[in-house]
Amino acid sequence: MLDARAWLLWALAVLVTASSTRNPLYVVLVLLIAAAVELACTPRRRAVSHRRAASARRALPSAFRFGAVAVPLATVFNGLTVHFGETVLFRLPAWLPLLGGPVTLEACVYGAINGLTLTAIFSGFSTFNRVTPARDLVRLTPRAFHEAGVVLSIALTFVPQMTRSLSRIREAQAVRGHRVRGLRDWLPIFVPLLISGLERALGLAEAMVARGYGAISDQAHSLRAQALLALGLLALLLGWLATLFLPQWRMAGIGGMIAGAGLIGGLLWQAGRSVAHTTYRTRRWTARESLAVLGCAVTLAVLLAPLPLADRETLYYSPYPHLALPPFDPVIGLGILGLLVPALAAKAEEPQPDD
């Protein structure tokens, strides 16, 4: 299995790829790649939990189910509200606000492409969620969010316990003749669950204090850091406003946004340095991870960088005003195939038995 960081980069690459094109051929290619990676990499769990296994089996349909809703919805919506294009399917009476006017094939097609794009993004992230265990994701929390990571770990640990105590409370109430018929009958189950959970939180807090949690890290951050944070947000906001509304200040606006993001990132890094952090079992970044990242980098380079070979105009397919076959540039197609590399990299280590 690959490192969660590599998978995160992969998911971001899928996001960027899918949202930087409206050419249906490329979008479908991304969809297929996401499905293939998911099939290849979903971990086969050795009966760790039945629910997990069940959800893994449901994995593929979830993206399809999403698409089955998103594509028709986007088609109908775009078809009914955008009255461009030359191939008129039928006309709605003009007195209808917004909907009135010709309904064109082009608008419907464009809506369908939008739906497909959304589905591709969704399937990329659902693959990401399937192939990386939640624990690994929690470990991705930056060090500055040490407390946030602790909260998440507690939550993830307590969910199974809570589920168990939920069923215990239900059984106890059932023995007393309580039956769940409607929403109202959940109150005698919910209140004991809440109170026992709160009791447990008290116990946990005391145990944490007893083990020295928060004994040293109670320094609030300095006034200067706080002011810098405010400054970073201000730079972000002003930069964004400038790029949106003042075309002549566009470059300055982008600079402002980058400066703001850098400032906030720097503060995070600064805050993270003060947190001492040890890991019990370290995951190593191996050649496989580098290979996977390289594959994603190739895709992004082909899509975003002005390379001489790739015809980037094919990314901006538009069905208006007259429907035509979308163009396909083999170089870009090959570049998108770079997203498949993580699947191969993950497969390469398969024979080695993992802990």
Next chain:
Amino acid sequence: MRRIISGIIYILSAAIGVLAFVYPFFADASRQPQASAHTQDAPLITAALVGLSVIALLVELQGRAISAKTVALLGVLVALTSVLRFIETAVPMPGGFSPIFAPIILAGYVFGSRFGFLMGTFTLLASALITGGGGPWLPYQMFTAGWAGMTAGWLARITHHTGRFRESIELVTLCAFGFAWGLLYGAIINVYFWPFAAGPAAQAWTPGLGLWETLGRYGAFYAVTSLGWDMARAVGNVALILLLGPATVRALTRFRRRFYFEVQPDA
């Protein structure tokens, strides 16, 4: 001084959120059609900006040392809320109903706005981890749910001044609040999908399409695709708060006293 700066941080991050909410309407009106190459990454930039402002707010809230008690309480309440989703499967509810909002609002109401914000963001984050629903829309969800919890904390300041009918006033206010956030949440999350559904500004571009017409379009989009869905969420929130609200508020208030009980030893 500290308070002023943190107020400024709240206002700025809220402004970024609001701008993320309204910018598609302005962008549609002001963009030139040939700018198509850049409009396509607009949703990405928006998601990144909203994510950054969530991060900034988290840093700000976290900066004031979170005690072990808050950490434990947050963790357990988030876990509890995730388990509450079993109601969702046990009692089939239509549309966008999800039982996670009522606990966020109630916890924010009892434990204050800071706790409410953390509760909202972490609940969404944890349930995204558990159910595998994470994606570029997650910053929006965390941001919106966080603000729902935060504003619930402000609500407490208003109702605490009421006298004799406090409990019933509390309940009515909370119900109205849950209803409003049920609709608002949907409207805000939709904005993420809006650029996809309507197409980037330039390609669904109509000559002379003004701000009002774009707003009208969004209204139609909203009414067609999500009003019913969101109404189910709003009504579900009201039902859950009516049902669980009084008992939960009572239990949480009792535990608040126990939780924030501190011994201060002589130095």
